[in-house]
Amino acid sequence: MILEKKKAFNSFAAEKGLRSTRQRDIILDIFLSTHQHISVEELYLKIKSSNPGIGHATVYRTLKLFAESGLAREIHLHDGQTRYEHAMEGEHHDHLVCTGCDTIIEFEDETIEKLQREIASRHGFKINNHKMEIYGLCSDCRK
Amino acid sequence: MILEKKKAFNSFAAEKGLRSTRQRDIILDIFLSTHQHISVEELYLKIKSSNPGIGHATVYRTLKLFAESGLAREIHLHDGQTRYEHAMEGEHHDHLVCTGCDTIIEFEDETIEKLQREIASRHGFKINNHKMEIYGLCSDCRK
DNA sequence: CTTGCTGCAAACAGTTTGCAGAACT
DNA sequence: AGTTCTGCAAACTGTTTGCAGCAAG
Secondary structure (H helix, E strand, O other): OHHHHHHHHHHHHHHHOOOOOHHHHHHHHHHHOOOOOEEHHHHHHHHHHHOOOOOHHHHHHHHHHHHHHOOEEEEEOOOOOEEEEEOOOOOOOEEEEEOOOOOEEEEOOHHHHHHHHHHHHHOOOEEEEEEEEEEEEOOOOOO | OHHHHHHHHHHHHHHHOOOOOHHHHHHHHHHHOOOOOEEHHHHHHHHHHHOOOOOHHHHHHHHHHHHHHOOEEEEEOOOOOEEEEEOOOOOOOEEEEEOOOOOEEEEOOHHHHHHHHHHHHHOOOEEEEEEEEEEEEOHHHHO
């Protein structure tokens, strides 16, 4: 499954005429080995520890490519950092964010998705994308 | 209704022991006269044109106060700028954002809100806040 | 007179960009 | 060889902060 994602990215790269480089391989490996919602900085540090010499810019540029290839999805929570999560096509989930401990819980709700489609079509919109975040306190942080 | 919002802010200010200043009055007036979803920069320019000498920092600081007082609500669309919209308590709406022309359409859906509350309680969350944005193309931009 | 508020500039954080050299094909 | 990619540092953008002077209570 990790392997299949690598293949997916490689065929995207081939199609686009992108070169296969050591850095992109490393970043892809490490990204695929992470948990969800990693920030660029976190990923950069993780990469740096095993591969000093890889620059910030490369990480930013490469993650943009992953997003373009459909392998990753950019998400913006309310903390001013760009995060990336693994994306598999079709599937989509939303987030419950605890403002106490920064835990993020994912959920999916087909009824909500359906209502969204209805609202969009009522306004003549063609949906590309959507996001929904619920902010609050998780059971632990409510004390 | 604008007057009543001013009163609301004034009583918030009084409660908090904040001083009443010329700048805050001006910013409040201009903010209340704007359309929804104004970015800090847009508001700053608008203010500056009739009141040169008001600084960036004051606008930022004052908008934070408005948000704290419940008069305004911070929103973050995908363009890296903080925007503010008018808020009246209780009421909440979500956004359909056209990625073609940047039009923003507001909507409200009580069923979705209800489902959100259900999801949150299923995970033991206490909701403070939530946001939902649907990105796509509006009827005009679909051509 | 005391303390909070303002404006300015400098600091900051996250991200992007220009460029010379390195590395793919 | 030709061109893309990388790493670095510098540039940029949006926002915050420190501070001296100003103004409200």
